[in-house]
Every structure is written in structure tokens, then in C-alpha cells.
Amino acid sequence: MSAQLSEIAVRATAASEAGISGGWLLRRLRSDPLGLLGLSLVLIVVFCGLFADWITPYDPFKINVPDRVMPPSLAHLLGTDKVGRDIFSRVLKGSQIALFVGVTSIVISQLIGLTLGLIAGYAPRWLDNFLLLIFDSIYSFPTVMLGLTVMTLLGPSLQTLMFVVVVIQTPGYGRLVRTATLAKMNSEYILAERSLGAGAIRILARHVLPNIIGPLFILGSMDIPSVITLEAGLTYLGMGIPPPAPSWGRILSEGYDAIREAPWIVVAGGIPLIITTLGFTFLGEALRDLIDPKLRKVV
Amino acid sequence: MLIYAVQRLGLAVLICATAMTILFTAIHVIPGDPATIMLGTRATDEMREELRHRIGLDKPVPIQLVKFLASTVQGDLGTDLWSHRDVGTIVAESLPNTLALIAVGLGWAVLIAIPLGCYSAIRRNTFIDKFTGVLSVGTISIPSFVVAIYCALIFAVQLHWLPMIGAGEPGDLKDQVLHLIMPSFAVGLGWVGYLSRIVRASMLEVMGENHIRTARAFGLPESKIVFRYALRIAVLPTVTLLALAIGGLLSSAVFVENVFSRPGIGKLVVDNAKLFNYPVVQGAVLTTVALFAFVALIADLIVAWLDPRVRATL
Amino acid sequence: MAADCVLSVRDLSVDFLSPRGPIHALRRVSLDVPRGSIVGIVGESGSGKSTLSLAAIGLLANNAVVRGGQVLFDGADVLAMNQPQLRDLRGRRMSMVFQDPMTSLNPVLSVGTQMLDIQYRDRALGAADKRRKAAAALRRVGIPDAEQRLDRYPHEFSGGMRQRIAIAMGLLGNPELLIADEPTTALDVTLEAQIIHLLRELRREFKGSILFISHNLGLIAELCDHVVILYAGEVVEQGTVRDIFHRPRHPYTEALLVCDPARIDEVRRELPTIPGDVPNLLEMPAACVFAPRCPKAFDRCRTERPLDHAIGGTQSARCHLATA
Numbered sequence: 001m002s003a004q005l006s007e008i009a010v011r012a013t014a015a016s017e018a019g020i021s022g023g024w025l026l027r028r029l030r031s032d033p034l035g036l037l038g039l040s041l042v043l044i045v046v047f048c049g050l051f052a053d054w055i056t057p058y059d060p061f062k063i064n065v066p067d068r069v070m071p072p073s074l075a076h077l078l079g080t081d082k083v084g085r086d087i088f089s090r091v092l093k094g095s096q097i098a099l100f101v102g103v104t105s106i107v108i109s110q111l112i113g114l115t116l117g118l119i120a121g122y123a124p125r126w127l128d129n130f131l132l133l134i135f136d137s138i139y140s141f142p143t144v145m146l147g148l149t150v151m152t153l154l155g156p157s158l159q160t161l162m163f164v165v166v167v168i169q170t171p172g173y174g175r176l177v178r179t180a181t182l183a184k185m186n187s188e189y190i191l192a193e194r195s196l197g198a199g200a201i202r203i204l205a206r207h208v209l210p211n212i213i214g215p216l217f218i219l220g221s222m223d224i225p226s227v228i229t230l231e232a233g234l235t236y237l238g239m240g241i242p243p244p245a246p247s248w249g250r251i252l253s254e255g256y257d258a259i260r261e262a263p264w265i266v267v268a269g270g271i272p273l274i275i276t277t278l279g280f281t282f283l284g285e286a287l288r289d290l291i292d293p294k295l296r297k298v299v
Numbered sequence: 300m301l302i303y304a305v306q307r308l309g310l311a312v313l314i315c316a317t318a319m320t321i322l323f324t325a326i327h328v329i330p331g332d333p334a335t336i337m338l339g340t341r342a343t344d345e346m347r348e349e350l351r352h353r354i355g356l357d358k359p360v361p362i363q364l365v366k367f368l369a370s371t372v373q374g375d376l377g378t379d380l381w382s383h384r385d386v387g388t389i390v391a392e393s394l395p396n397t398l399a400l401i402a403v404g405l406g407w408a409v410l411i412a413i414p415l416g417c418y419s420a421i422r423r424n425t426f427i428d429k430f431t432g433v434l435s436v437g438t439i440s441i442p443s444f445v446v447a448i449y450c451a452l453i454f455a456v457q458l459h460w461l462p463m464i465g466a467g468e469p470g471d472l473k474d475q476v477l478h479l480i481m482p483s484f485a486v487g488l489g490w491v492g493y494l495s496r497i498v499r500a501s502m503l504e505v506m507g508e509n510h511i512r513t514a515r516a517f518g519l520p521e522s523k524i525v526f527r528y529a530l531r532i533a534v535l536p537t538v539t540l541l542a543l544a545i546g547g548l549l550s551s552a553v554f555v556e557n558v559f560s561r562p563g564i565g566k567l568v569v570d571n572a573k574l575f576n577y578p579v580v581q582g583a584v585l586t587t588v589a590l591f592a593f594v595a596l597i598a599d600l601i602v603a604w605l606d607p608r609v610r611a612t613l
Numbered sequence: 614m615a616a617d618c619v620l621s622v623r624d625l626s627v628d629f630l631s632p633r634g635p636i637h638a639l640r641r642v643s644l645d646v647p648r649g650s651i652v653g654i655v656g657e658s659g660s661g662k663s664t665l666s667l668a669a670i671g672l673l674a675n676n677a678v679v680r681g682g683q684v685l686f687d688g689a690d691v692l693a694m695n696q697p698q699l700r701d702l703r704g705r706r707m708s709m710v711f712q713d714p715m716t717s718l719n720p721v722l723s724v725g726t727q728m729l730d731i732q733y734r735d736r737a738l739g740a741a742d743k744r745r746k747a748a749a750a751l752r753r754v755g756i757p758d759a760e761q762r763l764d765r766y767p768h769e770f771s772g773g774m775r776q777r778i779a780i781a782m783g784l785l786g787n788p789e790l791l792i793a794d795e796p797t798t799a800l801d802v803t804l805e806a807q808i809i810h811l812l813r814e815l816r817r818e819f820k821g822s823i824l825f826i827s828h829n830l831g832l833i834a835e836l837c838d839h840v841v842i843l844y845a846g847e848v849v850e851q852g853t854v855r856d857i858f859h860r861p862r863h864p865y866t867e868a869l870l871v872c873d874p875a876r877i878d879e880v881r882r883e884l885p886t887i888p889g890d891v892p893n894l895l896e897m898p899a900a901c902v903f904a905p906r907c908p909k910a911f912d913r914c915r916t917e918r919p920l921d922h923a924i925g926g927t928q929s930a931r932c933h934l935a936t937a
Contacts (some may be wrong), residue, residue, distance in 0.1 A: 034433065137317050142591065144550035145568065145584050152572040152580050229442040233554055236444060237569050256448055256558070259456055266452060270445040277440035285436055509716040516670055516711075517731040517782070518703030521696075527730075528719050607766040608720055 035286025041279025045272070048092050049099035058086035060093040060246050069262050078268040081251075082258055087268045090246035095272060097247045101158075101231045102224045105165035110216050112166065113173025118204055120174065121181025128178070135171035143168055143230065151239040158241050161234060165227050176219065177212055184208045222284035225277035232273055248273050303603060307596045315589050386582035390564065394586065396466050397556065397563035401548045403479055404486030405541065412491050413537070416498025417530060420506065428499075435492030444554035447485035451558060454481060464560045482559050486551045490544065497540060501533035535606055542598030545591050618685075619790045619822045620646040620669060625682035627664055627673065636894045638664045640846045640902075641682070643921075646790065646839075651816070651823040653833035653854075655869070656843035659891050662826045663712075665843070666794045668692070669824070670709050671699045687789065704731050708783035712795040714775035718767040724751075724778055725763030731782060750781040753818075754811060773804035777811065784819060792824045797832065809836055830873045834858055839927075842866050845892050845902050848921075852928030862922075862930040864907045901932070909934060 048055070057077075064084035072079040078087040120131040138146070147164045154160040184190055184207055193203060234240035235249030236256075243250060248269050255265030419428040455463035467475035505511065506529050514524050553565030560566065564583050571579040603609045625642045628635040639661045646652045656662045667673050669684055671691050684691040686707060691699070703709075711717045719727055728747035732738065738746070744763065751759035754777040767775055776796055783791050793812075797805040809832055812823070825836055833840055834854060841851040842865065850863035861867045868887045870876060877884075889906035892898060901907070904914040913933050922935040929935075 034436075133317075134321075137321050141584075142546040142549040142587055144553045145587055148553070148568050148572045149580055149584050152575055152577060225440060233442060233444055237554070237557055239569065239572055252445070252448060256451075259448075259452060263452055263456065266448050270449060273445055274441055277442065278437060281436055281440040509711065509713060510719040512672060513709075513711060513717045513779075514719065514730075515672060516703055516709045518700040518705065519730060519733070520700065523730070523733075528722070531721055532719075606721055607723075608768050 032286045032289070034282045035289075038279045038282025038284070038286060041275055042283055045095055045276050045279060046099065048095040050096075052092045052096040056086075056089035056092045058089045060085065060089040061244055062086075069258070071262075072264055079262065079264045081254055081262065081265055085246075087251065087265060090251055091248070091268055091272050094246045094248040094251060094269075095276075097241065097245060098228045098231065098273075098276065101162060101165070101241075102228045105162045106169060106220045106223055106227060108162070109166040109169035110173050110220055113170045114177050114212070114216070116170070117174045117177025118181055118208065120178040121185060121208075122204065131174065132178070135174050138167065138171045144233065147230065147234055148237075148239055151234065156234075156239050156242055158245070161231060161240050164234075165230060168230070169223060169227065172223075173216065173219070176215065177208075180212050180215075181208050184211070218284070218287055221280060221287075225280040228276055229273070304596075304600055307599055310592075310596075312592075315585070315592055319585055319588075386578050389567065389579060390582050390586050393562055393564045393567045393583075396561055397549075397552050397565060399466075399475075399479065400482055400486060400552055400555065400561065400563060401545075404483040404551075405490060405544070405548060406487075407483060408487035408490035408494060409537075409541070412494035413498055413530075413534065415491070416495035417502055417525065417533075419495065419499040420502035421525065423503070431495065435496050438492040439489050441489065442554075443485050443489060443551035444558055446488050447482065447555045447558040450481045450485055466561045466563075478559075478561070482555045482561055485555045485558075486548060489551070490548075494537060494540070497537055498533060501536055502529060505529045505533045531605065535602055538598055538602050538605070542595040545594045549587050549591070617647050618645040619648050619687060620824065621683075621685040622665070622669070623683045623685065625665075625668060625684060626680040627661075627668060628678045628680055629664075629674070630676045630678060631895075634895050635678070637897055638677075638846050638894060639668070640897070642843075642846070642848050643682075644841045644848060644851060646822050646824055648789070648822055649820060650838040651825055651836055652839045652841060653837035654824065654826045654841045654843055655828065655830060655833055656826075657828055657891065659845070659894075660843040661846040662828075662843055663794055666709065666792050666824065666826055669790075669792060670703060670707060701734075704788075705734060705786040706788050707790045707792065708786060708788040709792045709794065710776070710779045710783045710796045713799050714772045714779060715799070717779055718775060720767055723764050723766055724770075728763065728778075728782055728785065731785060746785065747781075750785050751778065753784075753815070754778070754781045755807075756781070773800055773807065776800060776804075776808060780808075780811065780815075784815065787821070789821045790824060791819075791821060792826070794826045795828070796825075797829075798827070805832070812836060830858075830869060831875050842869070845898075846894060847902050847931065849903060849932070850928070850930040852924075856925065856928040860928070862924055862928065862935045863903075863932045864909045864934075865903050866930075868908075 062085060064080070066084065067076075067080050068082055068084040070076055070080045076086050076088065078091060081087055081090075116131055120128045123131075146168060150164045150167070151160060154163070181204070185194075185203075190203060190207060231240055232247060232249035232252070235247040236253045237249075238253065240249055241247045251269035252266055252273075255262065255267075255269050258265055415431060419431050422428055451463050454461045461481050462474075462478050463481075465478060467478035469475075506525075511524060511529060514528050519528070549565070552563060553569060555561070556563045556565035557569055564587060568580055568583045571583070622642055622644050625639055626637070627639040629638050630636075642661070642665060644652070644654075654662050654665065664673070664677070668677075668679070669686070669691065671694065673679075679692055682692075686702065691702070694702075718724070722730075725744065725747060728750070729740065729743045732743045732746065735743065744760075747763060748759040751762060756762055756774060756777055762770075767778075770778065776799075780793075780796070783793075797808050800808065812825075813836065816823075823836075825833070827833055837854055839851065839853055840857040842849050842857070842863065844865050850857065850861065850866045857866060858870065861870060865887075872885045872887060874884065887906055892902060892905065898904075900916050900918045901910070901914045904910045907914065911933075917933070919931050919933045919935075921929045921931050923929045924935060
């Protein structure tokens with residue numbers, strides 16, 4: 001997976017240099033049905049996430065024991081859970097959690113990865129090697145194991161979960177930025193500029209930064225499904241966001257406990273997760289296909 | 300070839316050591332007191348001190364690290380905080396179940412992915428190729444625990460065809476196989492799609508190369524060309540990938556074992572994580588890191604065995 | 614003459630479909646390869662030499678379309694054959710040696726395995742016999758320790774050796790026609806000389822014909838009996854080696870000979886070249902394909918397509934000036 005991602009990243013970097021813009025991509029996307037499907041699913045999820053607080057029919061946290069364990073009906077689109085909470089509302093609220101965790105932690109890890117990567121690319125050998133060693137060591141941990149270990153040490157909470165995600169995601173972005181920085185720093189016209197006395201910050205800001213934003217954005221959006229899945233998974237195991245937050249993972253875990261009496265709960269918890277991951281993946285694949293063949297003409 | 304194997308082994312050991320060092324450093328860098336977390340806020344100061352002393356948290360970090368690495372080499376991974384059993388034994392009991400799960404899960408995925416990828420490459424752009432492509436992307440995305448839960452829902456709860464809990468009676472092979480079906484399916488599903496796409500891309504690339512044209516020019520039957528001449532080269536990247544896949548497989552195993560209450564390393568880690576039984580978590584994680592490194596080593600050796608060009612560079 | 618030919622290309626036209634339209638790679642190409650002779654095809658890059666050789670063995674790319682003509686191997690049209698018939702031909706009655714020895718052999722199988730595999734049709738022979746045949750073939754092309762070398766992999770041989778192996782494989786089935794598509798282009802001059810020497814020696818034992826493709830006039834002169842000059846997808850002249858090298862009748866052939874560095878006998882400041890570029894094959898030429906670059910072109914050349922004019926019994930040239 002990481003080899004593939006680096007490959008995409010290299011191509012995406014070249015793409016932004018070749019002047020392929022977001023607008024152009026959107027126009028081309030129209031001809032790819034899967035990509036359009038992905039885009040629509042993503043937009044639906046984003047909409048739910050942004051406006052969850054306004055569109056939930058019931059309060060996601062309100063316990064209403066008399067109405068417990070009701071199968072889906074017109075009044076409760078996805079039924080109710082063991083303590084009578086409306087599952088549809090919880091699912092909508094869950095989309096907010098998923099997107100928040102997904103987007104925020106990726107943005108933070110990209111920022112950190114960007115900084116470290118720029119440093120690694122520009123810094124003297126020993127610093128570069130040191131950073132690289134850290135990146136690779138974190139990389140070699142199975143993700144969930146690392147997550148569980150850290151959660152054990154710190155206790156489960158939203159903040160620690162996001163900390164875990166950031167730790168896991170940063171090395172990937174760090175390496176990508178480092179590669180791009182190294183490549184740029186050693187390219188001929190940059191060497192010329194450096195010999196003329198241009199400062200490091202200026203070079204990094206003017207030459208490396210603009211070209212890396214695009215690939216980071218694309219990679220980030222392709223990473224969103226795995227981050228959301230990780231959060232849902234850890235929460236499902238009870239080592240993620242604590243209750244009563246209606247993360248989809250929590251809905252799934254509560255649903256699993258009640259799987260015999262209320263099977264609709266797990267269906268309700270899993271479907272949005274599947275929709276989100278499918279949506280982002282189809283979209284990401286379509287974007288990648290668009291960048292790929294176009295490059296062959298340009299380069 | 301032997302020298303290469305020994306070198307790789309050394310590298311694997313080095314990776315394990317580095318990983319543990321990082322873990323150790325992480326504990327002491329992260330704010331918060333492990334002892335408090337493990338015992339809860341109602342623990343008294345004495346209890347906390349005692350725990351710290353027992354785990355060795357009261358000594359300077361480098362000394363702790365050296366002690367730990369030394370004892371690991373001797374096979375002592377520490378003791379369970381609650382049951383005082385040797386962590387090494389606990390881990391060894393759970394490991395076979397996880398290995399079985401991963402092996403079977405990946406096994407069926409590979410057995411289906413290679414022919415599927417091969418077929419997609421040969422019958423490029425036909426309906427089957429395109430359909431498989433979409434299905435592959437779809438199955439890669441679906442989280443393994445969701446697959447596991449839905450399988451459990453359909454086949455265990457609704458249809459009562461397959462057992463839902465555990466790994467089966469020890470000694471009863473048929474029972475154990477029954478208990479493996481759903482978990483291995485959940486673990487392997489994401490990989491079928493991914494692997495078949497890799498095989499497809501690889502095959503397409505190899506089939507376009509000059510030596511395949513030569514083979515055709517000598518009138519060799521197409522089946523021989525595909526299997527003996529092309530596929531042998533095309534699967535090489537897949538083998539390397541499988542090694543890297545172990546990380547993802549272990550992650551899936553954690554979830555799947557949990558859903559099906561299979562007594563493997565994944566469930567061990569989760570259960571003990573909830574109890575803040577740190578030594579067991581640490582021992583289990585170290586074992587998985589070692590497993591990871593070891594599998595990467597095996598994969599490298601297999602590639603060297605299959606590809607004479609790699610052997611030449613050794 | 615036709616009955617005596619192992620290979621007879623009649624009026625062959627091949628297009629390649631590309632995003633920008635069809636590329637007319639070969640246009641009404643005709644040539645004959647008599648039994649037991651060596652025919653050379655000379656042409657620059659893009660002249661269609663490889664397309665011609667691949668058409669002969671039925672290995673044209675997927676985007677190639679045969680617009681007309683036939684390729685008769687021993688009287689049967691290769692273009693009309695199905696896969697089993699083609700497979701029956703290849704490696705047995707017709708073999709090919711390719712241009713790049715570094716990529717022509719399978720890298721993960723030993724040379725012996727590959728040489729045994731191509732003998733799969735000889736069901737009467739056991740594996741040991743096939744091995745003996747393979748080792749003998751390697752010895753014949755000058756590879757020492759043939760028996761041990763069979764178990765080695767291609768990357769353990771140098772480029773020159775790999776090309777010898779390719780020739781050995783080509784001759785293993787004792788084919789009636791061996792097609793050599795620029796076999797020495799990827800090798801340095803010393804190796805090139807060795808391969809040509811090898812082919813000349815093998816000629817004594819090898820009773821079949823050879824279709825030798827190259828852009829190097831010197832090689833053609835050394836090795837071949839008949840020569841076919843190919844320019845931008847058309848045969849502009851053909852004849853015996855004497856005809857072509859001593860009495861060229863097409864301006865392109867003349868220019869080629871003049872420009873051949875090996876034939877320059879006086880010290881001069883600049884090397885002679887043929888001015889202009891090879892035409893764009895997306896368009897069909899209006900009349901004579903060489904007219905834009907021809908020093909002898911006149912009005913008729915640009916309006917009327919020249920026919921193949923026969924000269925003497927053995928030579929022909931596609932030029933308005935080739936009459937009489």
C-alpha cells in the first residue's frame with residue numbers, strides 16, 4: 001500500500017507541476033461513473049457531518065427507555081437501541097465525529113509531516129537519517145497494535161485517539177515531503193539559486209511548498225477512509241472514543257451486544273461506514289486514474 | 300545465499316530492538332502516569348509505588364531498556380500484573396490461533412487472487428475484468444470488523460449455519476475448521492481485491508515484454524507462456540507485498556478475533572489493554588513486531604529463490 | 614521463381630491504428646526469398662523493416678491492420694492462418710532472432726529450460742536427447758562448456774553470447790527460414806563482426822534461407838545474396854548484391870551508398886547526408902515517396918506514382934528514371 005501511495009505521490013507532484021488544477025479534474029471526473037458515485041457519496045457524508053446538529057430528528061443522547069429496542073419504522077428510521085435512543089440520529093451525529101476525527105487528525109499529521117519532511121529534506125545528513133529512522137520504525141508497527149498500546153498507556157479519549165492517528169499518519173507524509181524536498185533541492189535551477197545566496201526558507205516556500213500541496217491533498221483524502229476505519233475500530237473495541245459519543249464504532253459495538261434481539265443496530269452502524277469508505281475510495285481511485293494517464297501525455 | 304539469510308536475520312533482530320526502544324521511550328515521553336492509569340484513581344500512593352517498582356518504572360530509563368532487552372533475549376517477557384503468570388507462556392498459548400487465522404485468511408485470498416488477476420490480465424477490458432475491478436476496489440474499502448459482524452449476523456445469528464464464538468475444541472479438527480470459516484473470510488476479503496489487482500497489473504506489464512514475444516515466436520503454447528514464462532515473474536512483487544501485508548493482517552486479526560471471541564493474540568492484546576495489564580500488552584506487541592520482521596525475512600528469501608537475478612546480486 | 618521461394622510477400626500493406634489516425638507502415642510491399650539464399654532488407658529506422666519481419670511470422674501488434682496482400686510461406690498465406698497453424702510453423706519451419714539480446718530471453722528460466730521448451734513438439738525425444746541437441750547447438754555457435762552453460766541464466770551471459778544463444782535457438786528446429794531482425798544492432802563492432810562471421814560459417818551447414826534485416830550496408834554486402842531496399846514503407850529497389858552495390862538504379866540507393874562512411878575514399882570536411890526528413894506516415898504519399906528528398910526529382914515524380922521497373926533479370930526499381 002505504501003509503495004503504491006508513494007508512487008501516486010510522485011506522480012501527483014509532477015502533475016501539479018504540469019499545471020493540472022482542481023477545476024480541470026472536476027470537469028474530467030464527469031466521464032467516470034465510479035468517480036461520480038464516489039463524489040456523491042462523499043458529498044452526502046460531508047453534508048450529514050456538517051449539518052448533523054440541525055437535521056437529526058431526535059436528540060442523539062436522549063435516553064427514552066419505554067421506546068427501547070424498536071425495529072425501524074417511520075417514526076424511527078433506523079429503530080431504537082437498548083435504552084431507547086433513536087439510531088438514525090445517532091448515526092448522523094456519528095458522521096460528524098467520523099469526519100471531525102478524520103479530517104482534523106489528517107490535517108494535523110500533514111502539518112507536522114510537512115514540517116518534519118521539509119527539515120529532513122533540507123537538513124544535514126545526520127538529522128535526515130535520524131528522522132528517517134523514526135519514520136520507518138513507526139511505520140513498521142502494525143497500526144492497530146500501536147493504537148492499542150498507546151491507548152493502554154494514556155487511557156481512551158477523543159484526544160488520545162487523535163494523538164494515535166497523528167502518530168500513525170505522520171511518517172507517511174513526512175517521507176513524501178522529504179522526497180519531494182530532496183528532489184527539488186538538488187535540481188539544477190535550485191542549486192543555482194542557492195549558489196546565488198537565496199535563503200532556505202525562501203526556496204522552500206516558493207518552490208517546494210506550492211507543488212506539494214496538491215499531492216498532500218489527494219493523499220490526505222485517500223487516507224480519510226483508513227483513519228475513519230481505525231477510529232471506528234478502536235472505538236468498537238472499547239479503546240477509542242468513550243461513551244456516550246455515538247461514534248459508528250460504538251453503535252456497532254452496542255449493536256453487536258444486542259445482535260440477537262436488535263439486529264438492525266449493527267446494520268445501521270456498519271452501512272454508513274461502508275458508504276463513507278467506498279465513497280472516498282472510489283473518488284480517490286478516479287482522481288488517481290485522471291492524474292496518471294494525463295501525465296503520460298505531458299511528461 | 301546463506302550469508303544473505305543470516306544478514307537478513309540480523310536486520311530483523313535489529314528492527315525488533317529498535318521498535319522496543321521506541322515503545323520504551325514513548326512511555327516516558329507521554330504525559331501521564333502509567334501506574335495511575337493501570338490502577339485507577341482510587342489507588343493509594345503505596346499501591347502505585349509498588350506497581351512502579353514491580354514493573355521497574357522507578358529506575359532510570361536506559362537501565363530499564365537494557366534490562367528489558369536482556370531479559371527478552373533470554374525469553375522472559377515479564378509477568379502478568381493480575382495473574383502473575385509468565386507473559387511468554389500466555390503469548391505462546393494465543394499465537395497459534397492467530398497464525399492459523401492469518402494463514403488461512405491470506406491463503407484463500409491468494410488462491411483466488413492469483414488466478415483472478417491472471418484472468419483479468421489476459422481477458423483485459425472484458426466484462427469480467429471490469430466487474431472484478433469494481434468489486435476489488437469495493438472490498439478493499441470495507442473494514443474487516445464490519446465484514447466479520449455482518450457474517451456473524453447472517454451465518455450465525457440468522458441462519459445458524461456456522462458457530463460464532465471461539466476457535467473450536469482442541470483436538471477436533473473439523474470443529475476448528477468450522478470456527479475458522481467466517482473469521483478467515485473476514486480477514487481475507489479485503490486482500491482478494493487488492494492482490495488480484497496487483498497480479499493483473501504485473502501480468503500486463505510482463506506480457507508486454509520482449510521475452511514473451513520470443514516465446515511466442517517459437518510457437519510455445521499459450522498456456523505455457525502464461526504460467527511458466529509470465530506468471531512466475533509477475534508474482535514476484537506480490538510475494539514482497541505479502542510480507543508487508545502482515546501488518547495489515549495483524550490489524551484485521553485483532554478486530555476479527557474480537558468479534559468472534561477467538562483466543563488469539565489480537566484478543567489477548569485488547570482484553571489486557573482494557574485491564575491496563577501493560578506487561579502482557581507489551582509482550583504481545585513485541586511478538587507481533589518480531590513476527591512481522593520474520594515474515595518480511597521469509598518473503599525476501601522466497602523472492603531470492605524465485606528470481607535468479609536477485610541471487611546474482613547477493 | 615515464385616515456386617522456388619520459401620517466403621513470398623505479395624503486395625502487402627499494413628496500417629497501425631493510433632489515436633491520431635492510421636499510420637501507413639507498409640504500402641504494397643513485395644519481395645521473394647528464394648530457397649537456400651540470404652536476402653537482406655536495408656532501411657532506416659521507421660522504414661517498416663521490423664513490421665515486415667513480424668508480419669512474416671504473424672506477430673504483428675494488436676493495433677496492426679493488414680489492408681491487403683499476402684505473405685506466402687511455402688505457398689500458404691501466413692496472414693490467413695489461425696493460431697494453431699501459426700504455432701506449428703514457428704520455431705520449427707520459421708524462426709526469428711530479435712534485435713535486443715538483453716531482453717529477448719526469459720530472465721528467470723535457465724537457458725537449458727528455454728531450449729528444451731522449444732523442442733516440445735518432438736515427442737519422440739526424451740529430455741536427455743533434447744539436452745544433447747541443445748548443447749550441440751550451443752557448441753555450433755561457439756559457446757564453450759555448452760553442457761554446463763545450459764543450466765545458467767541469461768543474465769550470466771554477455772550480450773554477444775546471448776545473441777549466439779538466440780541464433781542457436783533459432784537454428785535448433787532446422788527451419789526453412791530464419792528471420793534475423795537487426796541481430797547485431799545492439800552489439801559493438803567487434804561482436805558484430807563475430808556474429809556475421811558465425812552466420813557465414815553456419816551457412817555452410819544450414820540449408821535454409823535467411824532473411825537478414827539491417828540498416829548497415831556493409832553487413833548486407835558481406836552476408837547476403839539478394840538485397841531489398843526499404844524506404845518509408847515501400848520497396849524502392851531490389852536486386853542481387855552486385856546489382857545494388859555496383860549498379861544502383863534508385864536515387865535513394867545511390868544516396869545510401871554515397872553516404873556510407875565505409876565507402877568514403879577521400880578526406881573531406883563534411884559527411885554526406887540525405888537532406889530532409891523521413892515522411893510522416895500518417896498521410897499517404899501523393900506520388901513517389903522519395904520525391905521530397907530526391908536530388909533527381911522532376912515534375913512527374915510529384916504527380917504520378919512510379920511503377921516497379923524491371924532491369925535485367927534480377928533487379929527492379931520503383932522510379933520514373935529506371936526505364937531503359
